[in-house]
Amino acid sequence: MKPLTQSTTHPKTGLTHQFSERLPVGFTITCISQTSEQLDITLPAREEEGLLLTFIHYKGELQITTGDSREALQQTGPGIGLLSSADKPLRFCSSAPIQFSVVSLFLNRDWINNFMKDNENFKKIEQVLQKEENIVCCRLGRKQLTLLSSIMAYKEDNGSNLLEIQNHALGLLEYSFCCRHRSLSGGNSAETIENEDDLSLIKEVESYISEYYCSDTFTVDSILKKTYTSYHKLNFLFKSIHGMTISEYIRNKRIERSREMIADNAKSISQIAYEIGYSSISNYILAFKKIYQITPGKYKKQIGHMA
């Protein structure tokens, strides 16, 4: 047990639980949980070189500062993981009542060399770490929060299993690296949306739309039923990614498809309208006109002239 430097504790108002263990796999885990009126905890700087992974969850308001800078760290909300180099202390403070828990893993240089020396993906992360003022954030998902709370439930005396804690800790570790890796490797068009759940939701909806948008029974309601989300949430997400509402998105997709079908010149306009899911031709013509500023019939003629 290493005592941590706690500049101010409020033993009367607060409930503190903390432990620190060296795990068999070779890194050290430190957990603190505290419920109190005020909070001011510092995770001290380590003398050894290495990386510090800190997973934080709290209810209330929290400020996180790194050792030398006075400025508070930008953060997205409760449930975050921080990756920082271990030679800087981390300070958490709050002046309002707070329920706060933190799990921090210290990986020393030997361990990192052992496991990830030759890993290209890790090298990239390390470069970023040097650039971004020694701190990298990621958001925790549901599963990670579950892991976090089961680590917090560990107590030395009730005979829980150290191996179990290690497995949870390794799970968190893997997640935070993978998360960082994903955001570094790009492929993520929506940078404004950080929540992983939302991204996967959008992907699911998009694939659902591209499968069924031509069917005449397809409605936005059927998407909502399928994905168990609210209309407003979905619209908000679509606006921030595609810059249009979900119904506009679907309409664009349909009209785009109809344009291709017109260009094929195999079917009449009315046939096309029914096939892409419009129940009345005039609706279709209006929608087409809205996007291409020309009616489908004229468009067909234009193409015919060109050919």
Next chain:
Amino acid sequence: MSYVSLENSEPFLKCFEVIAEDKSCIVSDSVLYFGGKTGKGFITVAGIPSGIEVLAVNVSMLTDDLTFSFLPSQSASSYILSFDEIGTPGKENELSLTYPGLPGERFHSSVTITDADYGKLVTYPKERVIRSLIVRVQKSSLDGLIQDFDGGTIRSILQSTSTTSSLSWPITFKYRLLINDFMSEILQHPFRELFTIRNISVLVEYLLQQFFVMDKLVKEGDYLSAQDMFNLTKVEQHLCANYRTEFPGIEKLSRISAMSPTSLKTKFKKYYGETLFSYYQKNKLEHARKLLDNKVPVKVVATEIGYSNPSHFTLAFKKEYGFSPWHYLNPH
């Protein structure tokens, strides 16, 4: 018969070269793919410099038996743990009642600890779906892992049974789930080493739990005959494979195992530490939990694992884990 021999003191990577020499295989990025006559699949290796090496074998439909031989060696003092899952292709939901070989042989799924000092022979049968993890762990690092438990017990047992120098137990659903996950993700995982060490660590945890159950049984003098053991594994496989349908019922299980219902119940409980139904239920709910991890809605999960009513599922889930599926999805 394909035959591969491994010098025990050499790293697992060497085995690629040995296998690749005489076959049409492709080795890339420490993964060996082989196709054509020898079967489909891959063998991958993840060496971890802290004394753990992992050889993952994921192959199906070998046209020949594949044999690995670990030669005995005194220089590296280590254990070989192997986690094998061997299934019949295309019949995942059906029970295969005919196995090649005798009961108790390595032709069905099992977990084994071997002292590497005595060497080891692993044979993978042809025409099967094989998922296997072979882990070589140095004694010192294993002792580090199990300091919570009585670290010397495994060693003393292995030494006392020096005739076979290995312990072997039937595989349970936990291993199956983990090995399946491992195989599907290992190839494209960006941090292969981390991923591997996490999975191995979990596997070792399961192994130790099982080990101490078995150890207790042996101490109490509850041996099972090889035939019984074989029959119990058949029941276990049946329970695992049919998690989507309702519980098969004791009569059917007793027919499969060729035991009387009462003796089946008692023996299963002793051997797997669970009653038949709770074993079935746990496997089912683990599958549910995995689906929930992939953000499948609760309603869908319930239907997927064979509940007609979501609230029944919620109740069962809550009984098992102490929180409802909804709370699992929204922990805070």
